[in-house]
Amino acid sequence: MQYVIIGNSAAGVSAAEVLRKADAECDITIVSEEEYRVYNRPLIARYMGGEIAEEKLWYRPDRFYEDKRIHLYKDTQAVRIDPKEKYIFLSNDDRLPYDRLLLATGAQPFVPPMEGLESHPNFHTFLELKDAKLVKESVSEETEAAILGAGLIGLEVAEELRHYTKQAVHVVELAPRLLPTICNTAASEILKQAMEAEGVVFHLENTVTRVEGSRLHLKDGTVLPSKVFIAAVGIRANVKLAQTAEIEINRGIVVNSRMETSASDIYAAGDVITTVDPVTGKPAAISLWSAAYAQGQCAGKNMAGQSTDYSPVPMVNDIAFFGVHVISALASNIEDPEARIYEQRWDDEYRRVAVKEGRLLGLLAISSGEKASGVTKKFRKALSEKSISQELLDDLLAVGE
Numbered sequence: 001m002q003y004v005i006i007g008n009s010a011a012g013v014s015a016a017e018v019l020r021k022a023d024a025e026c027d028i029t030i031v032s033e034e035e036y037r038v039y040n041r042p043l044i045a046r047y048m049g050g051e052i053a054e055e056k057l058w059y060r061p062d063r064f065y066e067d068k069r070i071h072l073y074k075d076t077q078a079v080r081i082d083p084k085e086k087y088i089f090l091s092n093d094d095r096l097p098y099d100r101l102l103l104a105t106g107a108q109p110f111v112p113p114m115e116g117l118e119s120h121p122n123f124h125t126f127l128e129l130k131d132a133k134l135v136k137e138s139v140s141e142e143t144e145a146a147i148l149g150a151g152l153i154g155l156e157v158a159e160e161l162r163h164y165t166k167q168a169v170h171v172v173e174l175a176p177r178l179l180p181t182i183c184n185t186a187a188s189e190i191l192k193q194a195m196e197a198e199g200v201v202f203h204l205e206n207t208v209t210r211v212e213g214s215r216l217h218l219k220d221g222t223v224l225p226s227k228v229f230i231a232a233v234g235i236r237a238n239v240k241l242a243q244t245a246e247i248e249i250n251r252g253i254v255v256n257s258r259m260e261t262s263a264s265d266i267y268a269a270g271d272v273i274t275t276v277d278p279v280t281g282k283p284a285a286i287s288l289w290s291a292a293y294a295q296g297q298c299a300g301k302n303m304a305g306q307s308t309d310y311s312p313v314p315m316v317n318d319i320a321f322f323g324v325h326v327i328s329a330l331a332s333n334i335e336d337p338e339a340r341i342y343e344q345r346w347d348d349e350y351r352r353v354a355v356k357e358g359r360l361l362g363l364l365a366i367s368s369g370e371k372a373s374g375v376t377k378k379f380r381k382a383l384s385e386k387s388i389s390q391e392l393l394d395d396l397l398a399v400g401e
């Protein structure tokens with residue numbers, strides 16, 4: 001059996017591991033556009049900021065591919081699929097036959113149109129280790145930095161850049177709050193104040209309308225000098241390759257619970273697929289390392305003939321900036337007129353619980369220090385409960401003194 005996997009990250013590597021375990025004799029090939037062996041993508045900002053050494057980034061040991069007998073094409077793009085003859089065509093002019101193919105091509109950064117962007121001397125997106133290395137090499141104590149986007153990646157990059165530069169780091173965001181898909185106004189305000197105290201300057205409800213060399217012109221007339229300019233406004237599923245095989249796409253690749261696409265013997269997993277939001281029931285992209293890994297495992301099992309369904313488990317996400325934790329689960333900032341919203345604030349601690357018909361719709365907390373790990377535990381417990389009792393609600397809302 002010949003298995004080909006496109007993408008050498010969480011989803012692709014977990015699938016390859018499952019395939020090797022299931023079948024000691026099969027051929028496994030991974031094709032990767034990137035030049036590195038598999039690394040922990042969520043850590044690249046911490047690496048850029050010098051918090052993590054390069055050795056700590058590698059997700060599997062040096063000998064991983066040799067030990068698992070996986071043939072890895074690095075620095076190579078898969079450019080076209082022929083689903084009838086079952087071939088995949090590579091940028092180096094090789095043509096690989098496959099029996100079963102996995103598309104684990106992840107996501108690509110979205111860059112909104114900005115007049116004059118090409119004139120900026122040091123513009124980056126921030127999705128790959130290559131980007132992290134370029135930014136790391138180009139910053140110093142005197143660097144004036146600007147970031148477009150106050151989402152997870154934008155805020156992480158802002159914090160890490162503050163480790164280098166004595167200058168303020170500017171973050172420009174179209175929405176009126178930070179982490180707009182996770183936070184409500186109250187949570188955002190606490191986080192914003194904490195980050196401002198660390199030298200991050202926010203320009204909310206604003207955007208970059210024009211770039212003139214290293215000068216950024218904002219919508220409100222502000223002009224920001226920026227030796228380095230990073231766009232972190234969001235990602236889009238990387239569906240280019242799937243389109244060459246006319247696979248069904250709805251923003252991301254559409255898969256069933258076995259991770260099968262609309263084309264026979266072609267599977268997809270990770271950030272490239274569209275999944276269903278457990279709360280709203282609408283198509284959604286879940287950009288989480290652990291979800292990509294679990295989907296890759298599921299795809300690998302089905303590719304190996306072990307019929308398995310992927311059932312997403314609601315998870316608690318804990319992200320921290322300058323020691324302030326944003327802990328969230330389900331639709332954390334949901335505004336549903338039929339939902340009951342319970343909130344509690346004490347000092348810089350904040351809790352929000354959204355409940356509808358006795359069912360949890362969303363959990364959100366801002367917490368620091370030892371309290372944060374307690375909140376994560378409580379949220380995990382709440383997700384495992386079938387209904388919300390008053391006792392559980394009181395416990396979730398307790399902010400402590």
Ligand SMILES: Cc1cc2nc3c(=O)[nH]c(=O)nc-3n(C[C@H](O)[C@H](O)[C@H](O)COP(=O)(O)OP(=O)(O)OC[C@H]3O[C@@H](n4cnc5c(N)ncnc54)[C@H](O)[C@@H]3O)c2cc1C
Pocket residue numbers: 006007008009010011012031032033034041042043044045076077078079104105106107126127128152153156238241269270271272286287288289290292319
């Ligand atoms: C800075 C940053 C911080 C993050 N922080 C967190 C976090 O705290 N927690 C969390 O859960 N998640 C986090 N994420 C998200 C997480 O990294 C992703 O959800 C995860 O990497 C998705 O894995 P994947 O295997 O689907 O795809 P990806 O990791 O995107 O990998 C896809 C790979 O496929 C390659 N590829 C694409 N097209 C082709 C082609 N045609 N030919 C060959 N190769 C191709 C790409 O180059 C890439 O290497 C973060 C991401 C970033 C960038």
